[in-house]
Amino acid sequence: MIEHIAKDVLNKLIATSSSNCFGDLVGIEAHLKAVKSILCLESEEARMVGILGPSGIGKTTIARILYSKLSSQFDYHVFGSFKRTNQDNYGMKLSWEEQFLSEILDQKDLKISQLGVVKQRLKHKKVLIVLDDVDNLELLKTLVGQTGWFGPGSRIIVTTQDRILLKSHKIDHIYEVGYPSRKLALRILCRSAFDRNSPPDGFMQLANEVTELVGNLPLALNIMGSSLKGRDKEEWIEMMPSLRNSLVDGEILKTLRVSYDRLHGNYQEIFLYIACLLNCCGVEYIISMLGDNAIIGLKILAEKSLIHISPLDKTVEMHSLLQKLGRKIVRDESFGNPGKRRFLLDAEDICDVFTDNTVSSYIIFSSLTLLTSKQVTIKNLF
Amino acid sequence: MASSSSRSWTYDVFPSFSGEDVRKSFLSHLLKKLHRKSINTFIDNNIERSHAIAPDLLSAINNSMISIVVFSKKYASSTWCLNELVEIHKCYKELTQIVIPIFYEVDPSDVRKQTREFGEFFKVTCVGKTEDVKQQWIEALEEVASIAGHDSKNWYVCLVYFFA
Numbered sequence: 001m002i003e004h005i006a007k008d009v010l011n012k013l014i015a016t017s018s019s020n021c022f023g024d025l026v027g028i029e030a031h032l033k034a035v036k037s038i039l040c041l042e043s044e045e046a047r048m049v050g051i052l053g054p055s056g057i058g059k060t061t062i063a064r065i066l067y068s069k070l071s072s073q074f075d076y077h078v079f080g081s082f083k084r085t086n087q088d089n090y091g092m093k094l095s096w097e098e099q100f101l102s103e104i105l106d107q108k109d110l111k112i113s114q115l116g117v118v119k120q121r122l123k124h125k126k127v128l129i130v131l132d133d134v135d136n137l138e139l140l141k142t143l144v145g146q147t148g149w150f151g152p153g154s155r156i157i158v159t160t161q162d163r164i165l166l167k168s169h170k171i172d173h174i175y176e177v178g179y180p181s182r183k184l185a186l187r188i189l190c191r192s193a194f195d196r197n198s199p200p201d202g203f204m205q206l207a208n209e210v211t212e213l214v215g216n217l218p219l220a221l222n223i224m225g226s227s228l229k230g231r232d233k234e235e236w237i238e239m240m241p242s243l244r245n246s247l248v249d250g251e252i253l254k255t256l257r258v259s260y261d262r263l264h265g266n267y268q269e270i271f272l273y274i275a276c277l278l279n280c281c282g283v284e285y286i287i288s289m290l291g292d293n294a295i296i297g298l299k300i301l302a303e304k305s306l307i308h309i310s311p312l313d314k315t316v317e318m319h320s321l322l323q324k325l326g327r328k329i330v331r332d333e334s335f336g337n338p339g340k341r342r343f344l345l346d347a348e349d350i351c352d353v354f355t356d357n358t359v360s361s362y363i364i365f366s367s368l369t370l371l372t373s374k375q376v377t378i379k380n381l382f
Numbered sequence: 383m384a385s386s387s388s389r390s391w392t393y394d395v396f397p398s399f400s401g402e403d404v405r406k407s408f409l410s411h412l413l414k415k416l417h418r419k420s421i422n423t424f425i426d427n428n429i430e431r432s433h434a435i436a437p438d439l440l441s442a443i444n445n446s447m448i449s450i451v452v453f454s455k456k457y458a459s460s461t462w463c464l465n466e467l468v469e470i471h472k473c474y475k476e477l478t479q480i481v482i483p484i485f486y487e488v489d490p491s492d493v494r495k496q497t498r499e500f501g502e503f504f505k506v507t508c509v510g511k512t513e514d515v516k517q518q519w520i521e522a523l524e525e526v527a528s529i530a531g532h533d534s535k536n537w538y539v540c541l542v543y544f545f546a
Contacts, residue, residue, distance in 0.1 A: 009416060009421060012482070
């Protein structure tokens with residue numbers, strides 16, 4: 001049994017050290033402390049807490065770290081992101097419940113035949129539930145309808161961009177993630193570009209200007225810093241004009257685009273594959289789809305903070321803003337002529353392509369599930 | 383601002399235990415096993431034991447990623463152990479440390495509530511101590527013993543299954 005304890009210790013050490021691959025998290029301690037105080041862990045009551053803020057500010061990162069630190073104190077725990085599916089309303093809720101229960105009870109392929117199982121199964125259990133990036137009130141109603149569904153001491157954390165959503169679900173304990181100060185923003189950039197808190201000699205002015213241009217969104221600062229990591233001063237200077245141009249209308253996607261443009265062509269392609277087709281898929285699956293070249297590609301993308309590889313289940317996650325960027329790049333490739341694009345993401349476009357018979361030889365279909373809603377139309381085409 | 387992620391730890395594991403109960407038996411086996419897995423554990427051989435908790439020990443606790451607390455019958459008979467526990471509890475609450483309790487021939491609920499034999503030893507240690515100190519100890523015992531850990535009672539059950 002000593003073996004068992006030693007194994008447990010080693011597993012916890014490994015889990016903790018791999019959670020460090022979030023990069024160097026400047027300012028995270030203050031966020032953790034604030035969320036912890038509204039979580040009020042000593043209270044016996046079950047409680048729901050919201051983490052609120054715009055995309056790219058660090059909500060998921062905060063929730064992930066809290067989850068990895070707190071989960072051992074709970075009987076059951078789950079960290080999940082549940083998205084809309086193409087099923088009808090009832091079917092969608094059923095699949096949410098199935099996925100949720102199979103994760104929290106650690107049983108694959110769990111099947112349920114009617115809604116309301118969550119409410120019954122977890123009544124007296126102390127649970128920690130993190131629902132990440134929620135944009136749908138129905139999801140909250142289905143999975144965490146009331147605190148009374150769970151045992152004493154349970155905690156439910158919801159991250160979202162939508163204040164009304166929290167309000168509608170009567171979640172009053174809210175932590176709003178604020179933008180970092182200018183000083184902190186510079187430090188975030190420096191940590192990811194130089195692995196230190198302040199710029200090395202000769203880089204002060206450049207680092208300051210990049211921070212100014214990128215703005216104070218942590219995601220963008222991290223990505224820009226990672227993309228400049230290990231580069232010499234000349235390369236920084238070379239990149240400045242495109243960065244300045246990207247900010248003419250202040251749109252964040254354009255800023256992010258600068259680091260995409262700096263990728264080698266092969267890696268750009270892998271980036272687009274993930275954005276359009278393979279987000280949230282397992283590493284092995286992606287490699288089996290894209291070939292062994294993807295191994296190094298994924299590593300590079302992760303180093304540049306463009307994807308996150310979850311240490312636990314080895315899935316690749318791309319931030320929604322970056323996914324949006326990737327999809328926009330594909331759409332812009334051939335605006336108004338979907339048949340020439342590499343990926344088709346919109347059911348309308350797919351139908352158009354078939355109707356007009358403009359499909360090109362290198363098109364790769366994406367999200368075939370989209371087609372189900374248009375099945376009749378497609379069938380008519382063949 | 384120190385960030386937990388960029389922080390480097392001196393030790394992987396800080397063990398807190400009653401020397402009298404487990405040093406020669408259970409603990410020595412556990413330490414060997416941890417060592418075999420290349421887990422860097424704090425060993426307190428060279429620290430002089432006294433009533434006040436030594437600064438070296440405080441810093442060792444604060445610089446360990448995980449604390450393992452081996453609760454045994456006489457754990458609470460030592461002021462030393464209880465003070466260690468208070469520091470571990472503090473790190474745990476600040477989210478800087480993972481704590482794994484091990485219940486060695488003692489019932490978790492006896493530790494939480496300081497009852498039966500475990501409680502008797504605790505009461506003796508409390509004699510002459512201020513309310514503040516006692517309260518800190520009680521809180522630390524309650525909370526640390528509530529963390530999911532390992533119970534020696536279950537090992538015997540496993541053994542029975544194994545030989546059945």
